Amino acid sequence: MSAGVATEGTDPPPLEVRGLIKRYGELTAVAGVDVTVNRGDVYGYLGPNGAGKTTSLRMMLGLIRPTAGSVRLFGRDPMATVQALRGVAGFVEAPTFYPYLSGRRNLELLAAFDGGEARERIAAALDTVELASRAQDRVGGYSHGMRQRLGIAAALLRDPRLLLLDEPATGLDPAGMRDMRRLIRRLADGGMTVLLSSHLLAEVEELCNRVAIVRTGRIVYEGEIAELKRGAGTVYRLQTTDDERGLAVARAQPGIRDVRGEREAILFTADPEAVAALSQALVEAGALIRAMAPQNVTLEDLFFSLTEDDPAAPRGVAPVPEPEPTA
Numbered sequence: 001m002s003a004g005v006a007t008e009g010t011d012p013p014p015l016e017v018r019g020l021i022k023r024y025g026e027l028t029a030v031a032g033v034d035v036t037v038n039r040g041d042v043y044g045y046l047g048p049n050g051a052g053k054t055t056s057l058r059m060m061l062g063l064i065r066p067t068a069g070s071v072r073l074f075g076r077d078p079m080a081t082v083q084a085l086r087g088v089a090g091f092v093e094a095p096t097f098y099p100y101l102s103g104r105r106n107l108e109l110l111a112a113f114d115g116g117e118a119r120e121r122i123a124a125a126l127d128t129v130e131l132a133s134r135a136q137d138r139v140g141g142y143s144h145g146m147r148q149r150l151g152i153a154a155a156l157l158r159d160p161r162l163l164l165l166d167e168p169a170t171g172l173d174p175a176g177m178r179d180m181r182r183l184i185r186r187l188a189d190g191g192m193t194v195l196l197s198s199h200l201l202a203e204v205e206e207l208c209n210r211v212a213i214v215r216t217g218r219i220v221y222e223g224e225i226a227e228l229k230r231g232a233g234t235v236y237r238l239q240t241t242d243d244e245r246g247l248a249v250a251r252a253q254p255g256i257r258d259v260r261g262e263r264e265a266i267l268f269t270a271d272p273e274a275v276a277a278l279s280q281a282l283v284e285a286g287a288l289i290r291a292m293a294p295q296n297v298t299l300e301d302l303f304f305s306l307t308e309d310d311p312a313a314p315r316g317v318a319p320v321p322e323p324e325p326t327a
Contacts, residue, residue: 012075013038014088014162014193015060020069022055029055031217032069037162037195037210042188044204044225045197047214048307053197056214057092057166060195061085073162090164090195095151099140103131103150106139110154118157125153129183145176152183163187166197181207205299215307228302235297236275238266239290246287253278258305269297269305 015037022030030052037043047053058064060071062078062085071077076084097106104122111118126132129149139147148168155163169180181203188194188207198204204211205225212222221228235258240246247266250259255274260267270278275292282289 011039012072014041014074015195016072016075017056017060018070020056020059020071021067022052022059022064023067028217030059030066033212033214033217033219035212035219035222037193039193040188040191041193041195041210042184042208043193043195044208044211045195045214046199046201046204046211046303049199051214051307052217053214054092054166057164057195057197061088061090061092061164063092087159087161088164089155089158089160089162090166091151091155091168092164092166094170095147095154097139097147097150097154100138102136103139103142103146103153104135106150107154107157111157114158117159121157121159122153125156128156128186129153130179143176145172145179148172148176148180149183152187160192162193162195164195164197167199168196169198169200169203177203201298201300201303211299213303213306220306221302225299228299229297234271234294235267235269235301236292237295238268238292239264240266240282240287241290242287245285246282249281249285249287250278253281258301258308260304267301269301 013036015035017033017035020030020033021028033052033056035045045053045056055064059066060073060078062071065079071079073084073088078084098109101109104126107122107125108119111122123132126135129152131146131149131153134142134146139150142150152165152168165184168184169177172180177200184194184196184207196204196208208225210224211228213220238246238250243261243264243266247259247261250256250266250268253274254277256268256270256278258267258269279289279292
């Protein structure tokens with residue numbers, strides 16, 4: 001994982017969200033989100049399906065109006081003026097194009113809407129996303145990965161300082177995911193701030209320096225990935241002579257957290273003192289230890305520990321279908 005975080009100055013951050021709420025009737029899709037994306041961040045915005053990620057991104061881009069709360073893009077309100085989107089680009093869900101036109105022609109039409117120097121950036125944008133050799137081909141013949149990269153090329157026409165991407169690697173094969181990861185890394189290394197919404201946690205862990213994790217419309221963690229790992233404790237992998245009994249013992253043992261069965265083993269998080277007590281409890285229960293070892297905690301481990309169902313979770317907050325964007 002790497003990211004070049006720029007030195008903070010007195011200018012407003014690229015993105016600042018406070019108390020963001022979106023309700024649809026009695027259902028709440030977003031329930032008080034606070035997010036700050038600093039200059040130079042590659043920022044992961046994570047959550048299970050239905051957690052409100054896409055709704056949040058639409059409000060951040062001014063596509064739908066919040067029920068409450070505020071969004072500031074470089075200090076400007078996107079609901080107050082279209083000028084707030086100056087220096088901001090991206091796409092929510094899959095980018096769409098005219099399939100019967102070439103990639104270049106689609107970009108030319110988009111550049112005409114933006115005006116200014118957008119048309120002069122087309123060649124450079126196609127080079128950046130490695131589509132120059134296919135620019136004259138009809139988009140209808142593009143692979144899914146090529147269309148995703150064309151979506152980023154369209155965003156680059158605006159010469160953005162902040163790029164918001166919603167699931168850019170969804171549906172890609174391993175080679176396409178690798179190419180998308182390399183592209184985002186190049187953009188970030190060139191000084192662009194990136195907010196990346198994704199469910200591909202290994203990709204996020206490799207690319208991002210900071211994350212927000214959303215559960216049922218609420219932020220359950222926001223900050224450095226490294227800090228999240230430091231505070232998580234150690235993850236252990238346990239195999240016993242009776243894993244069903246061992247799983248029950250581990251779940252009942254004080255100090256043993258986030259217990260789950262996985263691939264003929266038991267995974268859990270604990271401090272060393274609790275592990276010693278668990279070892280004794282397993283022997284007394286007749287589930288003898290065949291193997292137990294600490295392993296490197298991953299962002300995926302932490303994500304599940306923060307987003308799994310919790311009976312004590314706030315009520316009255318429910319995932320809802322993401323509506324179509326409106327201008």
